[in-house]
Every structure is written in structure tokens, then in C-alpha cells.
Amino acid sequence: MDPKLSDIEHPATQQDPTTPYDRHPAGGWGSVEGIARVVATSQTSAVAARILAKLNKPGGVMCSSCAWAKPAGPARFEFCENGAKATMWELDRKRAGADFFAEHSLTSLRAWHDHDLERTGRLTEPLRYDAATDRYVPIGWEEAFALVGAELRAMDPQEAVFYASGHAGLEAAYLYALFARAMGHQNLPQSSNMCHxxxxxxxxxxxxxxxxxxxxxxxxxxxxxxxxxxxxxxxxxxxxxxxxxxxxxxxxxxxxxxxxxxxxxxxxxxxxxxxxxxxxxxxxxxxxxxxxxxxxxxxxxxxxxxxxxxxxxxxxxxxxxxxxxxxxxxxxxxxxxxxxxxxxxxxxxxxxxxxxxxxxxxxxxxxxxxxxxxxxxxxxxxxxxxxxxxxxxxxxxxxxxxxxxxxxxxxxxxxNVQGQRTVGIGEKSAHMPADKLRALFGIEPPEQDGLNAVHACEALLEGKVRGVISLGGNLLRALPDIERMEAAWPRLRLSVQIATKLNRSHLVPAEVSLILPCLGRTDRDIQAGGEQVISMEDTFSHIYGSVGGAEPPSDSLRSELAIVAGLAKATLPQNPNFDWDGWCANYDRVRDLIAATFPKDFADFNARLMEPGGFYRGNPARERIWNTxxxxxxFTPPTMLSALGVIPDQPDVLTLITLRSNDQFNTTIYGYSDRLRGLKGSREVVLINRTQMARLGLSEGQKIDLVTAIEPETERRVSGFTVTAYDLPDGCIAGYYPELNPLVPLSYHEKHSKTPAYKGTPVRLVP
The missing domain is CATH 3.40.228.10 (Dimethylsulfoxide Reductase, domain 2)
Structure with a gap:
């Protein structure tokens, strides 16, 4: 039964004054103090100030923290607290090189918090997992490419999955999508599969x-x-x-x-x-x-x-x-x-x-x-x-x-999560037109739709996926049903992680596992053809060029584009239309390919690349042209009145909402402050209103477990979370992503897109 509105002690239009909340406005001195705290705890160099001064401005770095627009007439400081955190997080002088991995086994690192893993600093050289010592050890770039190429060639193309986070620029994303289709598959899940x-x-x-x-x-x-x-x-x-x-x-x-x-x-x-x-x-x-x-x-x-x-x-x-x-x-x-x-x-x-x-x-x-x-x-x-x-x-x-x-x-x-989809990252042929691929490269692209994130996970659990390449991101931590996925991951033959910093996905190895460290958005990208520019798309479909301004943390790093090209060159048969070395030398040539593949969106790409405010690739719906x-x-008739898949009808079953904190970007945890909600300290908390707390016989500060209230044949449980009073509607609780991801079943997702239902999972609280 739904609780009556009279059961809620304060109106849904007012703040509950008896539970934590931030009494200060967003922005303000709290934002300045948040930036200062990151500066104080990061070993940043003087170049950070120069990069922040040009962040999100023509000729500068396009911020990696979100997809908001970069105006043609920017403010003096065109960045926010989160943008500053992301920039300085990447510019941290700490390094995680061969000596670090020689000191730490993967077994020991799995006990570390996500925050502490990334605080070890930038990765500096390619690494291969050595099962005998349970450690990552150095490997040369050419040896790494050859090893991955041999493993991919030994697989049926449908056994490989190429995942992409939203970090890589349009150029690397395009070549990655091309690499997959030239190999013979469209298994191209993306971080968008978990979000939008x-x-x-x-x-x-x-x-x-x-x-x-x-x-x-x-x-x-x-x-x-x-x-x-x-x-x-x-x-x-x-x-x-x-x-x-x-x-x-x-x-x-x-x-x-x-x-x-x-x-x-x-x-x-x-x-x-x-x-x-x-x-x-x-x-x-x-x-x-x-x-x-x-x-x-x-x-x-x-x-x-x-x-x-x-x-x-x-x-x-x-x-x-x-x-x-x-x-x-x-x-x-x-x-x-x-x-x-x-x-x-x-x-x-x-x-x-x-x-x-x-x-x-x-x-x-x-x-x-x-x-x-x-x-x-x-x-x-x-x-x-x-x-x-x-x-x-x-x-x-x-x-x-x-x-x-x-x-x-x-x-x-x-x-750049939207832009990557625009240039071909996606599991359908429509994401990268087959006729263009035939004309430009002389290949016969696959016709069979590939795997999105949920389908790839299901295939992995069934043993149908043997290799996963991750272009950025922290896939294992971002997925639902984390415990099941981590248990299945070691059964993979191949896992390749292209990354800037250590994260939890790197700590669950396959039979053959490599970490390939790449340049960050803030790093200068110097190739045979000189200094390169990458590009990305914002939430409003505008395209921008981004120019790194910091010296890379290691001479051994390669750009995301160069790594993708190296893997593709080692995997695919010879094709005179694939000029991987030439594309690496000059990214203009890749942008010409993007323009040739998607002419409506990217005509004169190189000429418009540095246009202030970005260039608009257009949207037919904005012109009232409906490509339906x-x-x-x-119009869509309402066939139900709630978006929940399971509407709790028992008083002890509650709807879980997962949240991100003010000190977080996706799975990257910058710290333990959630200033804008008036919370700080442990992230292992359960937020619940006081009326509901009393109804369930719970007390503030009590330790509880959370158990998923559907699919009882597979118990999903997280333990040791602290009950915390908070202003929420009756019938629901909240807690942090990704800590509560294990409670969300892989099968509990949006009907058409398979987006995990992170904002509406039924759970029980167990003292």
C-alpha cells in the first residue's frame, strides 16, 4: 500500500530542518574552499594555473569533468569547482610506475579505497599482469601491441568487446569504432549505456x-x-x-x-x-x-x-x-x-x-x-x-x-560521451554507415548488431565473451551487479585497460591482462606531424578543439589515438586504405575521415575546429524536421503512472536511489565531502527520513545491511552501512554510487535501452 500523504511530517515543498543539509548557496565561498582543498592536497605544478586560466576557452583544454557548453564569450574563469578538481587530479605529480607495482600485489591493492587507488598518481609505462607474483610488471609497447593483436586474432570477432568511456576525443573514438568493425564486430558498449x-x-x-x-x-x-x-x-x-x-x-x-x-x-x-x-x-x-x-x-x-x-x-x-x-x-x-x-x-x-x-x-x-x-x-x-x-x-x-x-x-x-556516439561508438550499423566504410576503406562491415553494456555483461556471464578492451573508464566499478561481474571477469582470456590512473577495474585480471597508460586531456600531444589537437562534443551538439598544455608525466605515454592505432595495426590484416601511422602523425587526417563518413555533421571539420563557442553540427528536430x-x-499515451519496475507493496521494501557526491565524478572519488548536501565522512551511509526510520524501528548511527528485494534466487547484499537521517520522500532511501551498485540486478533496467535502474531498485534494510 502507498503511504498516505499525511504520513509525511513536512510538505514536499519545504526543507526538513531536523536532518542534515547545507545552509549555504551553491557556488560561493564553499566552491572556492573546495578548489583550495584540492590544490593543497595535490602536488600540482605551476602549469596548473596556466591551464585553468584557459580551461574551456578557444586554444585551451576542454574540461573533462562534464559536457556543459563552452561559450564563445567565456568568463574570466570558465571553470567550476569540479572542473578544477578534475584538472588538478590529472596534473598531480605523483606517479604509479614499475616500482609501485613491485611493492604492491593486486590482492593487497583490492583492500584499498577507490580514492586511494587513484591518489597513487599517473601511470607511467605499459604493464602486464604476472600471475606468479600477483603483480603488474613492465612490458614494451611493441611487445604489448603484438600480444594483444595475437590474442584478438585468435578469437572469433564476436567474442571481443570494445568498451569506451566518455573521455577519449572524437579522433580516437572514430578509429576505435573503425577498428571494431574492421575486425568484424560491433560490440561497442559505452558509458552512455549506464546513464543516458x-x-x-x-x-x-x-x-x-x-x-x-x-x-x-x-x-x-x-x-x-x-x-x-x-x-x-x-x-x-x-x-x-x-x-x-x-x-x-x-x-x-x-x-x-x-x-x-x-x-x-x-x-x-x-x-x-x-x-x-x-x-x-x-x-x-x-x-x-x-x-x-x-x-x-x-x-x-x-x-x-x-x-x-x-x-x-x-x-x-x-x-x-x-x-x-x-x-x-x-x-x-x-x-x-x-x-x-x-x-x-x-x-x-x-x-x-x-x-x-x-x-x-x-x-x-x-x-x-x-x-x-x-x-x-x-x-x-x-x-x-x-x-x-x-x-x-x-x-x-x-x-x-x-x-x-x-x-x-x-x-x-x-x-565527450555524446560525441563518441556521433562518430560511431555504438552497437548498431546505423552508428557508422556501412556504405561509407565500404567506400573509404574497402571493408565489408558486420551486419549483425553488437552488444551494449548489459548484453556484453550477460554474454560474459555465459562465457561468450573472451576479451574486453576498455578505452578509459572504470567499467567493473560502474556496472550493476558488481559482485557477479567481478566473479566472472577472471574467466576472460584478455583484458586491456587504456587509462591515466589506477582504478578498481585494473585489480581484477583476466588470464592475459595489460594496462596501457595514455596521455590525459591536459597533456601536450606531440606526434610525428607536430603538436596535435583533439576534439569533443558538448551536451548541445557543439564541437570544440582541445589543446593540452602540460608536459606528459612520462616519455613512455602514448595518446589514446596512438594506442588504438597500435592495437589495430597489430590485429588487422594489411589494408592499403588503413594508414594507421599517417593518422597518428596528423590528426587532421582523421578529422577528414570523420567528415567524409558523417558529412552532414562534420563538413569542413578542420576549418571549423577552433571556432569560438564550438561549431554546431545541427539537429533536425530543432528545425521541426522529425526523422521518425x-x-x-x-505523442505517447501513459500506460502506467510510475516509472518504477517494481512498486513496493510491503512496508519494509523501499526504493533505493543512488547518488553522486559533490566530491566525485562518476567513479572517481576526489574526497569524502558531500558539502552541498551537508554530509561528510564515510560514503557507506543510508539516507532515510526520520518518520520512516521510526516506522522501521531504526536509530540514527545504527549499522545495517541492504538486501535487494527482487530476484531472491541470487542474494545481493552490502554490509556495514550507517543509518543517516535525511530529507527524502517516504518510501525511498538513498546512498552513493558506485558503493551500492552491487544491489542493482543486471536484469533490472530500462525497457528499451537496457540502462540500469540505479534510481529505482527495491531493497530491504536488515539490522
């Missing part, structure tokens, strides 16, 4: 594009912004300056999120001396509603009911009938389904009252141009597809797609 794949798959169905429709310019013209499940303060802090300007000119912000995140409540810009000293913070969200996890569908259905009522009261004045008639289909069926919902149902699933939803609807009804922003709080659900479909419905009712100041906008995390099956944007 719900967008890539479902948004294309609804409006014909796998990415958001907005650009930075839209935030100068929007009248209202509706946020769903996105934590701007921790995940894309530079966005806060844009929001501040929008609010100050009259834009109204409405936020729906189970957690009250400081970045969407109030903000002090570190760029503004007056505001930092004597000025008041900018209030960001005019309305902030703590809905239950998965309740977005019900909230959006309620908002749509309000719009329909307004249209009924004043026919022809509320809905954008011309847009609906000319550009969409499915409207009548969707309206019928929305009208059939009752307010009692919507309240029960959303955790909000009818009055709250009507209050939010008034903001929408009085705004001409509206942007819908969302994050993983919408995408990481079993029925995330309908979350996204309902958001599109809501926007389309009043024509808020394909015009200036309006649109749908997912906020990406990894700096019908040629029109699709």
Missing part, C-alpha cells in the same frame, strides 16, 4: 533525434524551465551561471526531484565579486517539489490535465493546435489516457498533492517558451522511456519543441 541511453534510444523514437534539441542561446529566451531528476550543482556547476542570468531576467524555474539539491535552490556566483561579498544569493527554483522516485509520469500527467482543463475553459487559446496538427501524431489517444487518470492515483504515485501540481502548471500556462531539463533521475528507471515520452508530451502540447527558447534538454555528464518512422513527432 534512455535518451539515445527513446528520444529518437519520439522526435527523431537521439540528443536534446536546445542550444545555449535558448536560455536567453526561455520564460520557464522545468527540471526533472537533475543535480546541476554537482554535475554541471557552470550551468548555474546561465540559470542565474535567466532567473534575473524573469525566467521561472520549477524543479521536481526526490532530493533537495542546493544548486537548484540558491546560488552565489564565484565570478561576481559583489555577490560573493555583500550580495544575496540568487534563488534558482521558484517551486521545488520532492516527488517520489518514479513519480515523474504522474506529475507530468497531472500537469497535462491542468493544460487540458485550461483549454476546455478557453478553447483555442492554450494548446498549440497548429503545431499539434502539422507536426505530431497520437495526440487524441494521449489526451484520452491522461483524462482517464484520477487525481487520487496521481497523488499516490507522485507523493505530491493536486494543489502542488496545479501550482506548477500555472507556471507553464503563463510561459510562452519552456525548456524541459532532465538528468539520470528520469533515465535510470525501468520505465524511463515513459518518463521521457511524457516530458515530450508536456512540451509538445504548447509547441515547445523546435523554436527559440524552448525544447527538451538532457544534461550529459561525461565530456511516421515523419512526425510522437
Amino acid at each position: 541511453e534512455t535518451t539515445s534510444v527513446n528520444l529518437k523514437t519520439y522526435i527523431g533525434t537521439p540528443v536534446g534539441t536546445c542550444t545555449l542561446e535558448d536560455f536567453d529566451h526561455c520564460d520557464a524551465i522545468f527540471f526533472f531528476g537533475q543535480n546541476t550543482g554537482s554535475n554541471s556547476p557552470r550551468f548555474l551561471n546561465i540559470l542565474k542570468k535567466a532567473v534575473q531576467r524573469g525566467c521561472r524555474v520549477v524543479t521536481f526531484n526526490p532530493v533537495r539539491e542546493r544548486g537548484l535552490i540558491e546560488f552565489k556566483s564565484p565570478q561576481n565579486v559583489k555577490q560573493m561579498t555583500i550580495g544575496a544569493p540568487t534563488q534558482i527554483s521558484e517551486k521545488y517539489y520532492q516527488l517520489r522516485p518514479g513519480g515523474d509520469i504522474s506529475v507530468l500527467a497531472g500537469l497535462m490535465k491542468c493544460v487540458l482543463e485550461a483549454e476546455d475553459a478557453a478553447p483555442g487559446t492554450v494548446l498549440d493546435h497548429a503545431f499539434i496538427s502539422e507536426h505530431t501524431e497520437g495526440f487524441e489517444q494521449t489526451v484520452e489516457a491522461v483524462r482517464a487518470t484520477t487525481w487520487a492515483e496521481l497523488e499516490a504515485h507522485s507523493g505530491l498533492t493536486e494543489a502542488m501540481i496545479r501550482e506548477a502548471a500555472q507556471v507553464y500556462l503563463t510561459a510562452k517558451n519552456v525548456i524541459g531539463i532532465y538528468g539520470m533521475g528520469m533515465t535510470q528507471h525501468v520505465n524511463g522511456w515513459l518518463n521521457l515520452g511524457m516530458l515530450c508530451n508536456f512540451l509538445m502540447m504548447r509547441g515547445n519543441l523546435g523554436r527559440l527558447g524552448a525544447g527538451v534538454s538532457p544534461v550529459r555528464g561525461h565530456s 518512422q511516421s515523419g512526425k513527432a510522437q
